[in-house]
Amino acid sequence: MTTRFSILLVDDDLHVLKSVARILGRQGWQVETVNSAAAAFERLAAQDFYVVISDLRMPDVDGIEFLSVVARRYPKTLQVLLSGSADAEQRQRAIDECDIRYFLGKPWDVEELKSVTDRLLHEAEYMRMSL
Numbered sequence: 670m671t672t673r674f675s676i677l678l679v680d681d682d683l684h685v686l687k688s689v690a691r692i693l694g695r696q697g698w699q700v701e702t703v704n705s706a707a708a709a710f711e712r713l714a715a716q717d718f719y720v721v722i723s724d725l726r727m728p729d730v731d732g733i734e735f736l737s738v739v740a741r742r743y744p745k746t747l748q749v750l751l752s753g754s755a756d757a758e759q760r761q762r763a764i765d766e767c768d769i770r771y772f773l774g775k776p777w778d779v780e781e782l783k784s785v786t787d788r789l790l791h792e793a794e795y796m797r798m799s800l
Contacts, residue, residue, distance in 0.1 A: 673794075674697075674698045674699060674719055674720075674790045674794070675698070675699045675700075675701070675716065675717065675718045675719050675720075676693055676698055676699065676700045676701070676718065676719065676720045676721075676722065676786065676790070677701050677702075677703065677709060677712055677713065677718040677720070677721045677722070678690055678693075678700060678701070678702045678703070678722050678723075679702075679703055679704075679705070679706065679708075679709045679721065679722070679723040679724060679727070679732075679735065680702075680704065680723070680724035680727070680751070681704050681705065681724065681727045681728055682724070683704065685724065685751075685775070686702040686704065687702075689722065689751075689777075689782070690702050692779055692782060692783065693782070693783070693786055696783060696786070696787070698786070698790065701716075701718075705727065705728070705729050706723075706727060706729050706730040706734075706735040707729055709721070709723070709735065709739075710738075713739065713742070713743055713746070717745075717746075718743075718746050719745075719746065719747065719789070719790050719793035719794065720746065720747050720748070720749065720786060720789045720790055720793060721736070721739055721743075721746055721747075721748050721749070722748075722749040722751055722773075722786070723735055723736055723739075723748070723749070723750060723751065724751050724752065725750055725751065725752030725754070725759065725763075726752065726754065732750055732751075732752070732763075733750070733759070733762055733763045733766055733767055736748045736750060736763070736766075736767035736769060737766045737767045739767075740767050740768045745793060745796055745797055746793070747770050747789045747792060747793050748767055748768065748769045748770060749769060749770060749771045749772070749773060749785060749786070749789065750763050750767070750769045750771075750772050750773070751773050751774075751775060751777065752772070752773075752774065752775060753774060753775030753776070760772055770785075770789055770792075771785045771789070773785065
């Protein structure tokens with residue numbers, strides 16, 4: 670099955686990448702995975718992604734810093750922050766600096782992950798059609 674919906678997953682944990690990619694790929698969505706912000710920027714420059722799902726804690730840059738750059742450079746790409754350790758202050762910082770649409774905890778609820786991603790993919794598609 671081919672799809673126009675594209676998702677970029679960014680996490681330094683290979684198990685997280687494989688698990689989330691498997692869950693979202695079963696929905697028929699195009700899912701690419703990278704294990705660093707640097708690799709993510711390379712992919713974002715090469716392809717238009719509808720949604721970026723990023724881990725909060727990565728070795729090269731924190732997810733909030735990464736997504737704040739994504740928000741500036743790729744305003745039509747919607748963002749989800751994924752973390753098992755964010756406190757209320759970090760969540761607020763992510764909302765303020767990144768314009769994230771959703772914050773998902775680790776471990777994630779599979780149905781919530783699919784539902785959030787589905788809503789964002791359709792929102793991103795609508796944004797592209799109305800510009």
